[in-house]
C-alpha cells in the first residue's frame with residue numbers, strides 16, 4: 001500500500017517521515033495554502049531523502065507549462081492536480097510530462113461526484129478521492145462517506161484522502177481497499193508542522209494493511 005504524507009514544509013520532518021516508512025511525500029504548490037512551499041524549499045527537503053520515495057507536487061488549476069518548469073527544477077516524481085482540471089488538461093500535461101505520474105484529485109460531495117471520475121480513466125495514472133469543502137481545496141480534515149464509497153472500484157489505482165488520522169485509519173481500511181492513503185492535517189500540530197509521534201502511530205496502525 002502507498003502511504004503519502006502531504007503538506008511537508010520542513011527538511012528534518014520530511015527526512016524523519018521517510019525514515020518512518022512513508023512511501024510518498026506531498027508538497028503543496030498552491031500559493032493560497034498555509035502549507036505552500038517554494039521550489040527552493042522542496043529541493044532543500046528532498047536533498048536528504050531516500051531515492052525510492054515518491055515526491056508528489058500538488059497543484060490547483062496551474063498552467064501546464066509552469067508545472068513542467070517546476071518538475072525540471074525539482075525531483076518531483078508525480079504531479080497531483082487538485083483543482084478543476086479537465087480530462088483534456090490532464091492529457092496535455094501527460095504529453096508535457098511523459099515520465100511523471102499524473103494523479104487527479106476529486107473532491108467528493110456526493111455519489112454523483114465519484115461516478116464522474118470515469119471521465120478521467122483514460123487521462124491520468126491514478127485517482128485521489130478527497131473531501132469536499134466549500135472554501136478549502138484540501139487539507140480540510142473532513143472525512144468522506146466511506147459507506148457510500150464501498151462500491152467504488154475504478155480500473156486504475158486510487159488514494160483515499162480526507163480527514164484520515166491514527167484513530168480512524170483502521171476503520172477506513174476495513175471498509176475500503178484503496179491502493180494508497182493520503183494524510184495531512186490528521187498528523188499535524190498546525191498546518192505544515194507535522195507531529196512525528198502521530199505519524200509513527202499512523203504507520204504502526206497501518207502495518208497490518210501494508211501488503212494490500
Ligand SMILES: O=C(O)c1ccccc1NCC(=O)[C@H](O)[C@H](O)COP(=O)(O)O
Nearest residue numbers: 006033137138139140141162163184185
Ligand atoms: O493541504 C493543503 O493545504 C492543500 C491546499 C490546496 C490544495 C490541496 C491541498 N492538499 C491536498 C492533499 O493532498 C491533502 O493531503 C488532502 O487534502 C488530505 O488532507 P487532510 O484531510 O488534512 O488529511
